[in-house]
Amino acid sequence: MDSNPPLMSTYKKLLSSPLDPCNDLGVSSGEECQLPVIDLELLNTENAEFCKTDIAVAAADWGFFQTFRLIATDGAHRRPPLSTSYHGLRLIISQLNQSHVSFKHIARETIEELAALLSKLASLLAGILAERLGRNAAYLEEKCTNETCYMRLNHYPMCPMPSNLFGLVPHTDSDFLTILVQDQVGGLELMKFGKWIPVKPNPDALVVNIGDLFQAWSNGVYKSVEHRVVSSPHHERYSVAFFLCPSYDTIIQSQETETPIYRRFSFREYRQQVQEDVKLIGHKVGLSRFLA
Numbered sequence: 001m002d003s004n005p006p007l008m009s010t011y012k013k014l015l016s017s018p019l020d021p022c023n024d025l026g027v028s029s030g031e032e033c034q035l036p037v038i039d040l041e042l043l044n045t046e047n048a049e050f051c052k053t054d055i056a057v058a059a060a061d062w063g064f065f066q067t068f069r070l071i072a073t074d075g076a077h078r079r080p081p082l083s084t085s086y087h088g089l090r091l092i093i094s095q096l097n098q099s100h101v102s103f104k105h106i107a108r109e110t111i112e113e114l115a116a117l118l119s120k121l122a123s124l125l126a127g128i129l130a131e132r133l134g135r136n137a138a139y140l141e142e143k144c145t146n147e148t149c150y151m152r153l154n155h156y157p158m159c160p161m162p163s164n165l166f167g168l169v170p171h172t173d174s175d176f177l178t179i180l181v182q183d184q185v186g187g188l189e190l191m192k193f194g195k196w197i198p199v200k201p202n203p204d205a206l207v208v209n210i211g212d213l214f215q216a217w218s219n220g221v222y223k224s225v226e227h228r229v230v231s232s233p234h235h236e237r238y239s240v241a242f243f244l245c246p247s248y249d250t251i252i253q254s255q256e257t258e259t260p261i262y263r264r265f266s267f268r269e270y271r272q273q274v275q276e277d278v279k280l281i282g283h284k285v286g287l288s289r290f291l292a
């Protein structure tokens, strides 16, 4: 049994090779990066606590990580981290990677199975992140339900002049956390060290990112990081994103023992403010509108 927390090796490497800080022009650095990788199977071993720490560290430092071996373990002799069907996920991943297959051809049951799996994974991760803050994980579980979460199927057509057009403009997500299933085309980039870092597609992993609500609820410990999608001139791209959202009446506030960075707000207020900003000034302002 590997006694080292696996992320630490990946993570140390990332920390010990600081990226070029000169490039602050907002253009892609071109180097694809390997996000922190979390092996979820460790949650079933004596290294579970290391694994949970890795998740929290990645959420705090990167706001982004990949969950690994979620897919590969199903059907094997070991128990998969989530006791649910992985059929929908495997099917989606293989279908997203076949060219000329659009969402229209994916069966409704497959989409539903995928939503059920991503929903379980999102609750599991949110629970771990809440627990690491010393907060009540049941609060998130109770507020984020099948009625309030949603899944989006994204199709990015190929674009002959991608440098002038984004598949998806730079943004942060207005939720607790997002889980992304993507094909092998690539194009997702995140802002780190003041520049855009492409996220290398990994067929065995899902990408997880922290949203604005977790950043506020954690009083700035977990980071909601700006990301965008750059279109490819040669390939269309497909992805599926699951958003862990609470009901509109949910109150987002940091722990009473802390000096709050953000004022207390409801998810309804947050959504309304985002919509208003987009309408009036053309873009989302986000959490900086809610400073204490």
Ligand SMILES: O=C(O)CCC(=O)C(=O)O
Residues within 6 Å of the ligand: 152, 154, 168, 173, 180, 182, 187, 188, 227, 229, 239, 240, 241
């Ligand atoms: O398609 C992607 O890679 C990212 C999607 C995304 O950021 C979103 O839907 O909010």
Ligand SMILES: [Fe+2]
Residues within 6 Å of the ligand: 171, 172, 173, 178, 227
């Ligand atoms: Fe996003």
